[in-house]
Amino acid sequence: MADVRRAAASPPAVHVLDVDDLGPTGMAEVLALAERDPATLAPTLAGRGVALVFEKPSNRTRNSSELAVVALGGHPVYIQGHEVGIDTRETAADVARTLACYHAVLCVRVLDHRSLERMAAALDRAGVAVPVVNLLSDRAHPCQALADLLTLRQCFGADGLAGRSLAYVGDANNVWRSLALAASMAGMATRVASPPGYGPSGEDVALVRSFGGELLVTTDPAEAAAGADALYTDVWTSMGQEDEAELRRAAFAGYAVDEELLGRAAPDAVVLHCLPAHRGEEISAAVVDGPRSVVWRQAANRLHAMRGLLAWLTGGGRP
16 A cells, blocks of 8 residues: 555655754744644644654653644654664664654654654655654754743743843753754844853854854853843753763853842843753752743743644644
8 A cells, every 4th residue: 555645746844853944934933823822723633643752751841742732633642762762673764654654743852863864864765744853852952942932032022032132051052052043043142151162063153153143152151141131051961961960060160040140131131941950050049930030931831832833844834
């Protein structure tokens, strides 16, 4: 029997391996869908499944993804990494081809970003128009970046981001990369302050700047925070880096987002953190739980952003 998804007239799927895959226009459309009343969205996933594959566990990503699928009428299937064994039991390509037989979208949280690239490439080669969405990899976290931009739009207005400044203090990791790309696409100026050896690569700097946004790279948190409209941080030691915890605590000493650093930002600056937070390390309790923190709104927006992305990918808002 011919693969029902193989149709010469069908356009290839739009894979979202990082937020720049959407482009500025696509990102704006996704965020507009995320801001809509869910009751006004078409049930584009009615009667359809969405695979949620997790090589790494998650709190916010799993809950937001499952409920976003349900909100669009679909059926989420949570799959732990050992159940499919990407590149151990089966190749990434074979996992993707199999899951695409059953699901409208493949959402995958992986240890190695290249697994996502192989999955997307396999579907493209086969002419299977099923999108692959990155739920987190060692290189990118686009769904978090969408929630971050949605939060900033709520704080400063949908048309109020251009010309605003966003300062990220800490490891220029996967969260920073997607955040900086999204902010640059929205016209924001970005700054990143990291200890020597933990800053962004030249390739990433060039990519962020390619969207026209100003980017300051520094080792001085005070320089990054000065007059910023938003401060952002993430854990110093991410999942899988536990063996580096002591080394990282020493390297990142002085890079906490605390009351002193917040005092250098704009008077109405807001504070973001993708969670989980380690109070007393990368952020102080007084800041993360304080009146200028939008961390919990940011967490709630993971659901709205994911719903908007899935609606966009399944035809609920694209031209």
